[in-house]
Amino acid sequence: MFITFEGIDGSGKSVQAKRCADLLSRHSPVLYCFDPGHTAIGNAVRGILLNTAHAEMDPRTELLLYAAARSQLVTEEVLPFLNKGGIVISDRFYDSTTAYQGYGRQLPLDLIRRLNMTGAHDLVPDLTFIIDTELHTASGRVGRAADPDRLESESQAFKQRVQQGYRAIAENEPERCKLIDGNRPVEAIHREIRSFLEEKLNIEK
Numbered sequence: 001m002f003i004t005f006e007g008i009d010g011s012g013k014s015v016q017a018k019r020c021a022d023l024l025s026r027h028s029p030v031l032y033c034f035d036p037g038h039t040a041i042g043n044a045v046r047g048i049l050l051n052t053a054h055a056e057m058d059p060r061t062e063l064l065l066y067a068a069a070r071s072q073l074v075t076e077e078v079l080p081f082l083n084k085g086g087i088v089i090s091d092r093f094y095d096s097t098t099a100y101q102g103y104g105r106q107l108p109l110d111l112i113r114r115l116n117m118t119g120a121h122d123l124v125p126d127l128t129f130i131i132d133t134e135l136h137t138a139s140g141r142v143g144r145a146a147d148p149d150r151l152e153s154e155s156q157a158f159k160q161r162v163q164q165g166y167r168a169i170a171e172n173e174p175e176r177c178k179l180i181d182g183n184r185p186v187e188a189i190h191r192e193i194r195s196f197l198e199e200k201l202n203i204e205k
């Protein structure tokens with residue numbers, strides 16, 4: 001089982017992904033990872049991607065770097081863990097690329113799809129929670145961050161396109177993607193995710 005958490009910055013992905021990992025680790029071995037990063041190579045690439053000094057980065061360079069970091073994460077960590085029968089929970093995965101580089105940067109979506117499949121070694125998540133949180137609520141949550149990274153420093157229009165992108169992904173792939181209202185308290189969101197998983201994985205309550 002491969003589960004991913006997606007959403008704009010400050011939507012509440014990491015909090016919910018970790019709660020979900022805690023919950024499922026009572027039943028199976030769980031690997032919690034984050035994309036981009038987690039591996040030595042992935043973290044080095046993440047540093048290049050988020051560095052605000054790299055203002056000149058071309059959108060295709062950005063796309064390729066995300067795919068490269070993900071490829072390393074998938075081969076080094078995700079696939080071996082899944083092959084041993086574990087559950088992998090990833091904080092962001094290729095839907096972030098569709099939302100940010102596809103809808104945000106407006107690169108062609110067919111190019112994004114090809115690169116997503118290449119970087120993911122054709123691995124498709126079994127289940128994706130898209131945490132849908134209003135922009136002002138999400139930015140209020142992360143607003144206290146002293147140094148926004150290169151993507152967090154993008155315009156409001158870019159962030160709106162990213163949010164619309166996530167909603168489009170949920171609409172296009174309703175079997176895989178579950179849109180979750182992220183404007184509620186942490187506990188209410190977790191309860192919804194928990195009951196969905198209990199049903200889906202048939203685990204006892």
Ligand SMILES: Nc1ncnc2c1ncn2[C@@H]1O[C@H](COP(=O)(O)OP(=O)(O)OP(=O)(O)O)[C@@H](O)[C@H]1O
Nearest residue numbers: 008009010011012013014015016141142184185186
């Ligand atoms: N539902 C919620 N209600 C109020 N605060 C929340 C909620 N979910 C998360 N937070 C808080 O908002 C901040 C951002 O949450 P979190 O780190 O989970 O977001 P994220 O989507 O992972 O953001 P990023 O993309 O920047 O990693 C944290 O301080 C977290 O404790």
Ligand SMILES: [Mg+2]
Nearest residue numbers: 013014015091
């Ligand atoms: Mg996070």
